[in-house]
Amino acid sequence: MPLIENTLNVLMLWAVIGYLAGSVPFGMVMARVMGLGNLRDIGSGNIGATNVLRTGSKPAAAATLVLDAAKGAIVLLIARATAGEDAAQVAALAAMIGHCYPVWLKFNGGKGVATFLGIVLALAWPVGIVCCALWLLGAAVSRMSSVGGLLSAAASSMAVLLMGYGTAYLLCIVLSGIVIWRHRGNIRRIRTGDEPKIGEKK
Numbered sequence: 564m565p566l567i568e569n570t571l572n573v574l575m576l577w578a579v580i581g582y583l584a585g586s587v588p589f590g591m592v593m594a595r596v597m598g599l600g601n602l603r604d605i606g607s608g609n610i611g612a613t614n615v616l617r618t619g620s621k622p623a624a625a626a627t628l629v630l631d632a633a634k635g636a637i638v639l640l641i642a643r644a645t646a647g648e649d650a651a652q653v654a655a656l657a658a659m660i661g662h663c664y665p666v667w668l669k670f671n672g673g674k675g676v677a678t679f680l681g682i683v684l685a686l687a688w689p690v691g692i693v694c695c696a697l698w699l700l701g702a703a704v705s706r707m708s709s710v711g712g713l714l715s716a717a718a719s720s721m722a723v724l725l726m727g728y729g730t731a732y733l734l735c736i737v738l739s740g741i742v743i744w745r746h747r748g749n750i751r752r753i754r755t756g757d758e759p760k761i762g763e764k765k
Contacts, residue, residue, distance in 0.1 A: 564733045565648040574653045577642050581654035584638040585661025585678060588668060589630035590615050593623045607759075611673040613708040616761070631673065632681030634658060639685040652734045655682045659738055663745055674745040676712035679738050683719055687728040690735075694719050706760040709749035716742035 569577075590610040594602040599618040602610055606617035612631065616624035635658045643651035662678040664670040680698065684691030694715040702711030716739040723731045743750075752758035 565652060565730045567649050568647045569650050573646060574650060577646060577650040577654040578657040581638045581642070581657030582661035584634050584654075585658030586665035586667060586672070587634060588665060588672065589634070590627045590673065591668075593627050593630075594618060597623045599623060609673060610668070612677055613761070628677050631662065631677035632684070634681070635662070635678040636681035636685035639682055648730065652686075652731070655686065656734060656737060658682065659741055663741060674709075674712070674749075675738075675742050676708070676716070679712075679716060679719075679742055682738065683735070686731050686734070687723060687726070689726055690719065690722045690728055690731070693722050693726075702761060707749075707753065707758050708761055709746055709753065709758060712742060713746055713750070 567574075588610045590612065591602045594600060594605075594615060597620060599605070599615075599620055602608070602614060602618075606614045608614070612624045612628035615627045618624075635655060638658050639651045639655040642654040659675055659678055659682060661672075663672045663675045665672045676698070680691065680695055683694050697718050698711040698715040700711070701714035702708050705711070719739050720732055720735040723729065723735050749758055
């Protein structure tokens, strides 16, 4: 973990900022703006890009993916530039929690893969590239977005160690744990062969 340089009050402030940034449900916003209906009533009811794709709108799904990734990356980069690495990691973790457990949606948010990838790209871009590549590989081979997300999350902590970013190890462990926990239903469906393929309506 990084050296703690800020006071508790500063870290708590960045935790609040990160949570609020992460809690913006861009999937629901894009579905509403593009006239796709209430995302909670579509497919799995999830607010992420995979479920947005089930509306049939690739542009909306792509925009959701980019925006969900960007909110984690941007808050990390701003915190790093203004307060240091400890604040950056606190803000990033809070953004992930905000995405997965937004207070506005009764703490029932997304599964965190896009936000996770955005955070890792901003945290250590070479590791982020590896994680994105693993996500694409897993999704392409299995035709299941969940497999790609689980693969990239599981590999992230080892990647930061092997690539010389050891101060991010604890954060990646926690982030990957959140991703895996949020995908526990997907894991059950993968085991039973019931997990929907990319583009299929659930």
